[in-house]
Amino acid sequence: MTARRRSYEPDRDFLRVRDFLNETYSAFDAPINWGLERWNYARYFVAPFLGAYGKEGDALEDSLGAIQLWEDMVRIWEDNAGRIVGVVCIETPDPTDQQYGEIFVQRHPDHVDLLDEMVAFGEEHYVHPERNRVYMWAYEDDADLNAVLEARGFARRDEPVLHHLEYAIGELPPLELPDGFRLLTMAEENDIEKRREIFGRGFNHPDPIEWPSAFSYRELQRAPDYHLENDFVIVAPDETYASCCIVWYDAVSRIAHLEPLGTHPDYRRKGLATQIQFAALRRAKELGATHMPMTGGFEPFYRAFGFEERRKEHPWVKEF
Ligand SMILES: CC(C)(COP(=O)(O)OP(=O)(O)OC[C@H]1O[C@@H](n2cnc3c(N)ncnc32)[C@H](O)[C@@H]1OP(=O)(O)O)[C@@H](O)C(=O)NCCC(=O)NCCS
Incomplete structure (x- = not known):
């Protein structure tokens, strides 16, 4: 299957990505993609919050700049019919932040073939400027992602561990x-x-x-x-x-x-x-x-x- 990568256009794409996340959230045996809250929160809270963090007042330009940076770093993959089948993004649009360098890959279950390309995009564009590294979290049962990360030279750390809990x-x-x-x-x-x-x-x-x-x-x-x-x-x-x-x-x-x-x-x-x-x-x-x-x-x-x-x-x- 083929898919085409393109830049993110906020007005056109925000809700389309949200819908893609909703449709794919339960499409895997166990959830792999972000939920809609994280997508909303990244754009509408984390970016403006970090832009103004530690500054007096609204620091409006810094907040707007962080939103713009976040949007500029999102990439979308679409299939031949124009459907979104993959999204790569960051959550922390501040290259001085400890957590910068994290790659988030949102994918469609029918497009495992895109995983390698999507991770490669993150490696190329999201490297922490001082730590000189990127990182991703992968669920232990996500065999496809684990295989791609291993093949691309990522090393798995045993610590820390996060747990998917459910109520x-x-x-x-x-x-x-x-x-x-x-x-x-x-x-x-x-x-x-x-x-x-x-x-x-x-x-x-x-x-x-x-x-x-x-x-x-x-x-x-x-x-x-x-x-x-x-x-x-x-x-x-x-x-x-x-x-x-x-x-x-x-x-x-x-x-x-x-x-x-x-x-x-x-x-x-x-x-x-x-x-x-x-x-x-x-x-x-x-x-x-x-x-x-x-x-x-x-x-x-x-x-x-x-x-x-x-x-x-x-x-x-x-x-x-
Ligand atoms: C986690 C947090 C929301 C708990 O708030 P809270 O109002 O104190 O929670 P509750 O009083 O309802 O706690 C219920 C139970 O949770 C567990 N719990 C809460 N805080 C705990 C702690 N610091 N260590 C261990 N267990 C804890 C206990 O079993 C507790 O029952 P108990 O007090 O009878 O022992 C609060 O500590 C907090 O705001 N932390 C910082 C922000 C954060 O981590 N938020 C959650 C992540 S999204």
Whole structure:
């Protein structure tokens, strides 16, 4: 089978790639491609957030520059009928970031033949400028990718290991919060300042300069698959936000994804993340979701919640 590589055209392609990810998410024996949340999040949050990271105010030009860089680095493969059959991209459009150099390959199950070419594109264009290397994560049961990485001279690292965990959505308990706390969605109170703060504090950043800019949070709210009523916060008795999470729904695969989830350090181990996650799952179930997968989250929390382990993935590194 043949396919043609071309540049990414944001206006034309964002939703087409999203649809491709939804269609292929469950097309493999076990998921291999990104879910729609990661695609939305990469463009509408990670890029603008990193562009302004550590800077005063919105640092608008830097945020827009990071979005542009991210878009410029995406490549699409289309078959003869013009259908997307592969996408290669990065997640972190900042060459000084530790995580830069990671290659993400999204593929169609009928186009294993493109894997080698897609990985080669990443090797050529995504090398970390100082570390002089690229890397990819591969699930241990993804024989095709493991074979391509080995043949191309990548070395598998035994550590660290990530686990694909999954939660089957069955009966869900009603809301139960400590006295004085209440659950809201951003549809009820869209307070961007408080939302930036809980995002920063929830991910252990006490310094406001490291919180998302107001622009990056508004940009996230413009993502096509973001909905205010799927963005949950728990309000503390002093009216600050104590915990937050966003749920994303893929109606094609009937899968819910969570990205991100965090609790302010002053309010941890009170069951708030458990409660907000149940709220997100109740919403997802109303929408039609049957499962929630999770890879790369804080595993002790998800395992305690009831997520079950499915499989492992390892990093593969190629040094130049
Ligand atoms: C992970 C996190 C969201 C948990 O928030 P929380 O509100 O404290 O969670 P809960 O109180 O509902 O914890 C429920 C259970 O999860 C497990 N758990 C939570 N934090 C844990 C920790 N630091 N170490 C080990 N187990 C933990 C425990 O079993 C806990 O029950 P217990 O307190 O009765 O022992 C919070 O620590 C956090 O925001 N961390 C930084 C951001 C992050 O890693 N987010 C998740 C990745 S997407």
